[in-house]
Ligand SMILES: Nc1ncnc2c1ncn2[C@@H]1O[C@H](COP(=O)(O)OP(=O)(O)OP(=O)(O)O)[C@@H](O)[C@H]1O
């Protein structure tokens with residue numbers, strides 16, 4: 001156990017396994033795109049109904065909780081900004097910090113974490129259960145490509161819904177923050193909104209939405225990969241579900257940092 | 266009971282195609298020198314096998330002898346390498362993606378535990394291949410699915426969810442799904458495992474009915490000796506990954522090979538285990 005060589009060996013093996021998983025994820029990603037574009041050639045298009053169902057499940061059904069979270073984040077930012085800027089007597093510039101951090105950071109990140117917990121786990125659990133029941137094998141022997149049937153709709157749905165959710169979160173957060181700030185500072189709400197729109201550039205909005213899309217891809221792939229790696233019975237399903245949430249959230253935070261670094265250089 | 270089984274068997278004996286008759290037919294499955302290892306552990310050794318059109322081939326063998334692994338190769342879930350597997354005259358290793366999909370439409374597989382999609386009703390399960398692989402109208406699909414459910418004695422149960430089915434119904438539902446595209450060849454993994462004798466005998470009748478009515482070739486993996494005698498034209502016995510014998514039922518039954526007889530009569534072969542070896546294994550090293 002305490003043998004250092006063993007520890008390095010373990011780390012080495014884990015790294016190789018991790019790279020393996022990344023290769024696998026890339027393969028699945030390209031295969032899902034391939035089937036989306038070329039499925040009709042095999043008379044197996046990605047089903048619109050399945051994609052819509054996934055969009056409802058991952059996006060629309062998440063709206064209530066997404067709204068609640070976004071509003072809370074908006075309020076939290078407003079309270080913090082007023083407090084910290086108040087130390088310098090600069091409360092009236094609160095809108096700048098709020099607008100930029102909501103649009104560039106908080107909306108995509110919070111929505112990413114929410115959907116990773118809510119849908120990433122569901123994707124992993126569903127796929128894991130299907131693998132254990134040999135449902136994936138059954139698809140394969142029927143000549144129904146499992147990536148086309150199970151992965152493509154999920155990937156498309158998340159890629160489309162994540163930016164929508166982030167955009168929605170932008171609106172809700174900024175409105176909630178605006179209500180608080182204008183009430184505290186005895187300022188008109190309209191003026192607050194004007195200032196906010198003034199300070200936000202389209203580039204900031206795209207930055208946030210781009211990240212949200214990337215997070216959607218991460219959540220879909222991590223869920224799918226973990227679900228398909230399941231071993232054992234019901235216990236295995238629980239394990240891969242938890243694992244997929246932990247990994248998605250970690251990757252989202254890391255990707256967020258890298259994205260921020262690269263786009264501000 | 267014994268009488269009934271005997272007569273059923275006798276009836277099937279009468280229907281059974283003769284040896285020459287079978288030998289004259291087209292091969293629907295040809296396996297050539299198939300080996301397979303899981304990591305360092307070889308589980309299939311030089312498998313050579315053929316199945317003829319309209320034939321029922323039962324693959325038997327002890328637990329862990331490689332039956333499921335062989336079946337997974339036959340249905341394309343594992344690569345047919347090294348070696349060669351031809352299904353319906355097509356070399357599986359040499360097919361393009363499109364040709365492989367086409368081939369899969371013409372075979373049906375019923376898995377040991379059904380592998381029904383738990384989120385869909387029985388009739389949605391049966392309709393799935395039609396829905397995904399054809400352009401048929403909903404009404405036509407309904408008719409075709411109901412027909413197959415009826416063949417499998419499941420008419421009226423289409424609305425049930427898989428979790429509401431008994432073991433026997435589950436197997437029949439998965440057979441209904443396997444035959445919905447009118448395949449020429451179906452594979453059944455352990456159709457009678459976990460069923461009581463009456464239900465499993467009914468399942469045997471269903472398998473015979475499919476062969477006779479729809480002219481399907483059937484490959485059955487089974488542990489059940491009685492059932493194998495009843496339905497098989499030929500029996501293949503696997504032992505530790507090797508084919509021990511592959512021959513007509515009578516020949517297998519009367520085989521002089523001791524291992525064959527042991528397997529058929531479920532005699533254990535403990536005598537072969539060296540006591541010291543056994544103790545060592547118990548001690549765990
Ligand atoms: N995925 C796998 N990885 C490693 N070894 C495996 C795997 N699947 C099967 N094996 C091994 O291969 C051998 C053959 O297994 P297989 O499932 O084909 O046997 P079987 O004849 O179907 O047995 P049973 O009657 O119990 O179903 C067994 O010793 C098994 O332990």
Ligand SMILES: [Mg+2]
Pocket residue numbers: 332333334
């Ligand atoms: Mg088996």
